[in-house]
Amino acid sequence: MSLRQSLDLINMVRPDAGTAAIDHEIMAERASSLGAAEKRVVKAVAALAAATTDERDACLTEARKVVWEYFVQRELIGFRKHTDVIQELSIPTEVLAGLGAISKSAK
16 A cells, blocks of 8 residues: 555544644744744733833833734634733833823723
């Protein structure tokens, strides 16, 4: 029996067997990418907290950018609610207000 025939037989018995390895690889890549995005958020929030008056606007802009990217990535994976990570990562209200996630009057 050739390799191709073996794969066809496997696919007939277990149709998902052919995609299991790639599905696992995709999930691992999603987790890795999300973890890297989260590290960028932590770094940007820390930089904003430590920023001098002169650096504050640039740090705020960067924090808003990386938080927005992180939220988009979470939503693409299927995580629609961000409340827990906002608390866990201590994302400031001024960052969220700049994203339109909350109103500026909620400060």
